[in-house]
Amino acid sequence: MAGNGSENSLAERRVVVTGGAGFLGRAVLAAMKARGLPEPFVPRRRDYDLTTEAGVARLFDDAKPEVIIHLAAEVGGIGANQANPGRYFYANMAMSLHLIEAARRAGLRKFVHTGTICSYPKYTPVPFREDELWNGYPEETNAPYGVAKKAALVMLDGYRRQYGLASAYVLPVNLYGPHDNFDPATSHVIPALIRKCVEAQVAGRSEIECWGTGAASREFLYVDDAAEGIVRAAEAIDDPTPVNLGTGGEITIRDLVELVAELCEFKGTIRWDASKPDGQPRRCVDSSRAEALLGWRAQTSLRDGLRSTIEWYRSAHRGRMDAQLEESRRGDSRHGDSRHGEARCASS
Numbered sequence: 160m161a162g163n164g165s166e167n168s169l170a171e172r173r174v175v176v177t178g179g180a181g182f183l184g185r186a187v188l189a190a191m192k193a194r195g196l197p198e199p200f201v202p203r204r205r206d207y208d209l210t211t212e213a214g215v216a217r218l219f220d221d222a223k224p225e226v227i228i229h230l231a232a233e234v235g236g237i238g239a240n241q242a243n244p245g246r247y248f249y250a251n252m253a254m255s256l257h258l259i260e261a262a263r264r265a266g267l268r269k270f271v272h273t274g275t276i277c278s279y280p281k282y283t284p285v286p287f288r289e290d291e292l293w294n295g296y297p298e299e300t301n302a303p304y305g306v307a308k309k310a311a312l313v314m315l316d317g318y319r320r321q322y323g324l325a326s327a328y329v330l331p332v333n334l335y336g337p338h339d340n341f342d343p344a345t346s347h348v349i350p351a352l353i354r355k356c357v358e359a360q361v362a363g364r365s366e367i368e369c370w371g372t373g374a375a376s377r378e379f380l381y382v383d384d385a386a387e388g389i390v391r392a393a394e395a396i397d398d399p400t401p402v403n404l405g406t407g408g409e410i411t412i413r414d415l416v417e418l419v420a421e422l423c424e425f426k427g428t429i430r431w432d433a434s435k436p437d438g439q440p441r442r443c444v445d446s447s448r449a450e451a452l453l454g455w456r457a458q459t460s461l462r463d464g465l466r467s468t469i470e471w472y473r474s475a476h477r478g479r480m481d482a483q484l485e486e487s488r489r490g491d492s493r494h495g496d497s498r499h500g501e502a503r504c505a506s507s
Contacts, residue, residue: 168394172268174199175222177209177258178230182338183273186386187228194390200224210253215261228271228393229258232308235345237370237438240300248303255311263322270326271393272315274401276333276378276442277305285409286445289330289401298439315399327396329389332405332444336382336464337471349379349465352416353472356423366428367420370435373413378405378443381459381467391453402449406457409443422465 169191176191178184179201191199200222208214209231218224233243233250240247255272262270279287280295292312297305311328318324335349343351355367388404396402410418416429449455459467 169194169196169226169390172225173223174226174228174393175218175224176201176228176230177254178232179228181230182336182340183334183382183385183389184230185338186336186382187230187389190383190386190390199228209258210250212257212261215257219261219265224265225268226271226393227258227262227267227269228389229255230273230389232273232275234275234304235340236347236351237300237436239345240304241436244303248307251304252307252310255307255314259311259314259318259324263318263324268325269393269397270315270324271389272311272326272328272399273389274312274328274330275301275305275308276330276405276444277301277439278309278312278330279305279439279442281439285441285443286407287403287443288445289403289448292401300436300438312399312401319399325397326399327392327402328399329392329402329404329449330444331385331388332378332380332403332442334382334385335379336468337475339382339468341472341476348377348412348415349419349468350472352419353423353465353469356420356425357469357472359427360423360425364427366430367425368430368432369412369416370432371412371437372433373411373416373431375437375439376409376411376441376443377415378407378409379415379461379464380405380457381464384457384459387458388449388453388455391455395453400448402452403444403446404449404455404457405444405446406461407443407446408461409441410461412437418462419465419469422462422469 176184176187176199179188179199180203188199202218207218231254233247259270277297279292279297281298282295283291292309296302315326315328319326333347339350340346341350341354343354359367385404392402420429
């Protein structure tokens with residue numbers, strides 16, 4: 160399971176990080192840089208369509224990778240999963256399929272794959288342990304994405320046994336942090352909440368609306384902690400045994416909303432739309448395998464991580480929020496009285 164490489168086993172390897180320009184990818188690149196590792200090759204979507212065999216072949220021709228850390232994914236919250244079940248299955252399955260087969264053909268030294276907590280069965284006993292991964296079907300709204308990611312684990316296991324392809328497979332819980340996706344149409348629960356609470360606070364709105372009942376629970380991992388776990392897996396593991404990455408801390412969506420509202424200084428009403436789905440009832444993982452194999456433990460508390468993320472969001476979007484505040488003060492008739500407006504967010 161654990162490899163025999165040293166801590167710096169990536170130092171002399173040509174590494175490709177798919178999704179390296181994205182939310183999680185930025186943090187993985189930062190973790191690699193902190194180790195003094197060479198800058199990896201980061202394919203961009205405009206140059207390499209990784210859902211196609213031709214795009215992946217061109218990537219291998221250009222980058223000649225020895226190690227691939229596969230972070231690229233098409234993903235979103237509950238609403239995005241409901242709107243794009245076919246696309247999310249196809250895109251994520253196609254990327255894994257073509258990349259892993261190309262890795263076999265090229266004699267890749269190691270393939271590191273990020274899975275998803277959405278792969279676990281809907282009613283997995285809490286805390287989720289890796290051995291429970293196959294004991295049921297995922298929560299329905301996440302199933303196409305989760306099954307595609309889990310199928311890649313099966314492929315890596317088969318390629319390890321038949322072709323000797325070394326690989327690692329990690330399962331991070333819901334991630335959050337600076338540079339997350341804050342688009343209301345596709346974001347996960349924490350960035351959606353932060354955006355809605357900050358915008359409502361700035362504009363003086365009286366309420367926000369959240370999907371579901373708030374009874375579902377989730378576990379959240381700060382992106383820098385996840386990145387450290389992924390790089391450690393790339394250094395230490397050669398076998399696609401699934402490894403959870405989480406904090407062990409569980410919080411209900413209702414309590415999360417109240418915490419985010421407090422940190423954003425939003426003092427208005429929180430209204431729940433119980434006609435919308437809650438998603439999987441509970442999510443919280445056992446990360447003891449990560450500690451045993453990687454010496455890894457999450458370092459960032461939820462409150463500290465949220466505070467850091469909110470500060471980043473306010474700084475990165477200050478210009479837009481200033482314009483929103485000015486428009487609110489003018490009482491722009493196109494939008495009505497913003498103090499009586501509402502903002503919506505969905506759990507994931």
